[in-house]
Every structure is written in structure tokens, then in C-alpha cells.
Amino acid sequence: MATEQTGATGAAEQERLPQVWPSLRARDARALIRFLVDAFGFEENVVYGEGEVVHHAELDWPEGGGVMLGSVRESEDDGFDLPPGSFGAYVVTDRLDEVYQRAKAAGARITAEPHTTDYGSYDFAAVDPEGNRWNFGSYRGAPRKSHRA
Template identity: 70%
Template sequence: MTDNLSDPTPVPQVWPTLRAHDARALIRFLVEAFGFEETVVYGEGERVEHAQLSWPEGGGIMLGSVKDADQDRWPLRPGTFGAYVVTDHPDELCARARAAGAEITDELTDTEYGSRGFGARDPEGNRWSFGTYRGEPRKA
């Protein structure tokens, strides 16, 4: 299945996931600092059972509040997540992230393989890398 009949690229079916000590605060940060879009959030009070944040340029992530180890079928430690996110606007995104208080861990740079990007850390300690490199084409 594709999201456009003229585009043979499959719609995203891999969803990176993470846990957070304060999932609602992390969601607010990811929306404000990086530009993710809040698609759905399930949970009551401060607890988030499931959230989906969409990336405007395609794909997205899923996250939820950390749970007690004995109650968690998917035990992930908050702050250990890392992701590379493709963007056509790394300079603007870096400025936005910095203005929102993101810790910039790698300043904007151009790589030998043709990407321009930067690295950042969110308040939970997760690492994010944003750049223009779209990966290599799939093999036929």
C-alpha cells in the first residue's frame, strides 16, 4: 500500500518507540522543539498509555509513560532512545530546537556523504539526529 498512487514508496510501517518518566512533558517538548505533530494520546492525568507523534515529512514515533518492571510487557528505560530523522530544513529546525531549550549535542555540519544536520538531546536524555540524508535506495 502507498500513500500516493504515483509514489511507489510504502507508507511507514516501522514505528520507533520509547518510554518517558514524564511522557506528557516530553510530548510537549517534541512538538515545540522539533516539530512533531501530536496525532493521538491515550491515558488519564499525567499517565500516557500510548501516544503517536507524526513527523511532518513522513513517519513518526510512539511513546508512553514508563511502567513498573513487573507490569511492563515492553520494558524500555527512559533516556536510552536514539533516532535519526530526515528533514529538508536542518538549519531552521536546529534554530527552533535551540530556542525551545533543546541541548544541541552536535552543531550543524555537512558530512562527507552529502548530509547536513545536527544532533540534540531531549529533557529525558534521548538522542536525536536530524539531517538531509535520506538513506540509500532500496535494492530492486
């Protein structure tokens, strides 16, 4: 069986800084990848898999960060046996109205229309076809506390 790989590779690859990668499992990972690209604007970086099974995929968020995902498999031996639909994420964007319109046009189930929160963020929320919860907003988090040696 051949392993499929799509995405950027080679010497010109951009080095990634240390970061947190939210990760999820999907019943139909290939369909979820298409949905996240079409509805929300994630960008497919790499997909490793065979046939309908996705062993590992990385989707980049154009404004920074990204998510990893893969297909649910009968025997999860990697210690990462999350049930599909149990994921939730807050995704920072300066393009909220654009992402909202794109999500709506792609048929995403909107659970909260665009609104301004009591802490000043401009947000909306949606659910993907697997049942995962996605919140998009302008809040970038509180300023980091200084690190002391």
C-alpha cells in the same frame, strides 16, 4: 477512570501504509510530548492516558513517519520495558536550519551543530529532557535494493 484521547479520528482518517514506528518510554511523557512538539516540530496525533500517565501516544513527523511513546509504568507487562533516555533516532528533514533554530530556541541541548557529513548529509544532533538522542539530517538512506521473487 476516564480514558483521554486527543487527535484525529473518524471516517476521514488517513490510512497509514506499513511502516516502522520507533518507540520510547518517558518518566514524564506529557512533558516529553510538549518538548518534541515545541522544540522539534513533531505533531501530536493521538494521546491515550489518564492524568499524568500516558498509555500510548503517536507523534507524526511532518515530512513522514513518526514515533510512539508512553509513560514508564511500575509493572511493564507488554514486553516493552525500555529505560527512559535509552532511545536514539535519525529524523530526515529538508528543513534542517529551521528545525535547528526551533530546537535551540526551545532550549534543546545541542550536541552537534549543523554540519555536512563525509557522505553529503547536512545534520545536527540534540538531546531531549529525558536523555534520548535525536539526529536530524538530509540523508534519506541509500537506494533500496530491488526485491526478487
